[in-house]
Amino acid sequence: MDRIFGGALLLKSPTDWKVVRWETVKSVANNDFTRVVGLIPIAGYLILFNDEIAGMLSFNALAGVGGAERSSFLLDGLSKLRFVFFGSLLVLCSFLIYRLFRPEILEAAKNDLEYSELVRQRYSVYELAQIEERVHSESWVERTEAFWMVLGKKRTKKPVVAGFRPDSRTQMFSKHGDYIGFLAREWWVGMMHTYKPARICSLTLGVLGYAMLAVPSLDIAQAVLRHILTG
Known part of the structure; x- marks a missing residue:
């Protein structure tokens, strides 16, 4: 729906909060740390159910606790x-969900402006026409005001790219460069809203996984600090 503001028509689009869009999910579910942590469940399974190894990892020596002294750790x-x-297992699941459902263009550009520039440099007329067709379809949800509002009026869904020959690409960008740039940004933002259940699931599992991974570190840190301060 549109609304009136300052005498001009503005687009009111159903845009999700950035924190639950794919670009944010990627920062949680697909980073260098995630790829390393994802290997832990493989080796961790053998460690977790090995009583001898578990007994060796009491961390008491690190906190200066020995003999019959009471451990300063909150967790054994x-x-x-x-x-x-289990924290690393959740992070691994978050990574797998991201890899399965994430939009491909997120691997090519980290934001809409970067994707718009990529389109200008590399995309063919045929690829642009496909994007335009999807964005102008009835099922498309309008996201960016910069594309849909022109001088205070709603843009009509009239194809601009369609019909251009591949050999006229330069002429097309010269005549409709701004339109194509905003079209690319609209497409990128729309792709960041796909598969909402997968986005929320991947983000939730990732955050919970990191929280669980942080608990042992915090316990060790507080025990070492207590030993230093009371030592």
Whole structure:
């Protein structure tokens, strides 16, 4: 729907919060740390259910606790291993969901402006026509005001790219460069809203996984600090 503001028509689009869009999910579910953590469940399974190894990882020496002294840790060694194991398992699931459902253009450009520039440099007339057809379809949800509003009026869904020959690409960009740039940005933002259940699931699992991974580190940190301060 449109609304009146300052005498001009403005587009009111159903845009999700950035925190639950694919560009944010990527920062949580697909980074260098995620790829390393994803390997932990493979080796962690053997460690978690090996009593001898679990007993060795009490971390008491690190906190300066020995003999019959009372441990300054809030969690025992096995509990820490469990947090690491299940936390890394959640992070791995978050990564797999992201890889399965994420839009391909997110791997090519990190934001709409970067994608718009990529389109200008590399996309063919045929590819642009396909994007325009999708964006002008009845099923498309309008996202960016910069594309849909022209001088205070709603843009009509009239093809501009369609019908151009591949050898006239330069002429097309010269005549409709701004339109194509905004069209690319509209397409990119729209793709960031696809598969909402997968986005929320991947983000939730990733955040919970990192939280579980942080618990053992926080427990070790507080125990070491207590030893230093009371030492």
